[in-house]
Amino acid sequence: MTEDFSEARNEARNDDARHTGPAHKRDMSRRRMIVAGGAAVAATGIGAGIAASASASETSSSSAASPSASSTATSGEVCYRLTSETTEGPYYIDADKIRKDITESKEGIPMTLRLKVIDSDTCKPVRKAAVDIWHCDALGLYSGYESSSTGGGGTPPTGTPPTDAPTGTPTDAPTGTPPGGGGGHQEPTDDKRYLRGTQLTDQHGFVEFRTVFPGWYRGRCVHIHTKVHVGGALTDSGYEGGHTCHTGQLFFAEEAVLASAEVAPYSTSTTERTTLDEDTIYPGNGAQGGLLTLKYKKGRIEKGVIGTLTLGVDPDTTHDGTDL
Template identity: 30%
Template sequence: MTTDHPHSPRPPADRPAHAHAGHGHGLAEDLAQIAQLRLPRRRAMSWLATAAGSGLALAGGPALAAPPRRGAAAGHASPPGAAGAPASSGGSSSTASTSGTSNSSCTAYATETNGPYPADGTNSASGATSDILTASGVVRSDIRSSFLGTGSIAQGVPLALTLTLVDSNGGCAPLPGYAVYVWHCDRAGLYSLYTAPAESYLRGVQVTDANGQVSFTTIFPACYAGRWPHIHMEVFASLASATTGRNALLVSQLALPSAACSAVYSGASGYSASVSNFSQITLASDNVFGDNGSAQLAAMTPAMSGSVSAGYAGTATVGLAA
């Protein structure tokens, strides 16, 4: 499916309930926001230059349109607001209780939307484009800090995520030297550079090692209205090619296991809104994961171990039809 908008019945379909009302007024305001971040001058100019004269959009809002789903399902679009159609069965249903497995197979991942908040150069607001992939410092394993300006640390239950990239057409052979970009919302359901415009946390790139692995230190993301809890990712042939989402070989998402979601949302501070949101969504009703087969869902759901107090470790094998 295609839409990936944080949504509630009240705001417009393309705008999350937590979006800032002042967004989307024009490039001048966007540039003013950048100035307020007090980025180091050279870093800020280097980042802005990647927009090729278009500026940099740090705000969400109605002007942000989710790109179409790529690959075979590119024409399978959902109507505006489809993300806000939660199921009544809740997160405790048999469908939602899918938990991570060892993911020892190498099922090819489904191509999914990169959503309205990728910061990968593929979407814009008020005529300006956001592309974090060209920013100095984006290549990092610990993605909890805002590395552009504020230095804020995203708070939440720790999550150590390890992804193993393999060739699903080549005997599950590991794929070294590929770049993997991951991003997700914070514990309040906000996305840095957009609905949390002053922040640049919870985004980062790593290059697969000889075993095809990358590791990220992050936090457990929230569940916002209308979406199953998830982590976005894009895979590129090399670090040099990871300059825009349009170069990605795979655009997909990870579905977080139901048991871990229930434990975190009910047992950790800062996730209170996720309790209600999670009770109203299932994997089957989710507009991204709902049309995937069982083998794909199993592969796209990380195996998860740990606890709220100790943090979680998640692993997944990402099948790429290389």
């Protein structure tokens, strides 16, 4: 383990030298950094059993070290910078489903999502924080918004496409949500709640969800939305009170998305896919920006995926997705 950790640390240093400039390094000195790769996963306890139970030939790990990787962790402690904030998106529904399994029989590649929430200043776990996640199904539809979200499943349209040029001048302003995933909140259009749920972090800051690998829709790469709430309490109606200290999105490496696209029902999607590099929301900074570490059997992704990430938050601040 010591040799593996040293190797990962050296690789992280080399990555810093290649990909960061002086200004970025000055910024990084403000907080303790992330130790990259599998060694970081093992050191925090996330996915340690996974790494030990499967050889490299049996699994494919799609992960990216944060550009801020460093070797400041000591005695097995791994510290993280503040995880990037992103927009909430239009399809958030307040935490009212406290549950671990959010699939509700939706088709798709089984996925276990394991998140750890820590204070980015002290590196201590944030206990009893409410972690929301929500995402689209394998064909790009969000529960609660099936009539307004832009899924892309089914059979391509038939018939002869129009050949005449459009005439007239449009006078109305465009309506609807822009394809980039931003925009203000929309009210739900139906009462479905699949692929949505909330869990409270345990004493070590962990939550775990059972879900399916998300699909994609027009203008966005594959992603999962998340919020972290602190200072509230669990009631019969859900988690109430407190404030939202983090609003972010979790992203998927292209290798895993391409593998999923070969599996039904993802393979039936007729929607053009936006890649991770093309996405307008992903900040491009690896794990710090929400890029998950993914583990699955190479060539057999349909058997299931495990995604892990540590979220570094500031419990004293409010980030509800509208402050960007």
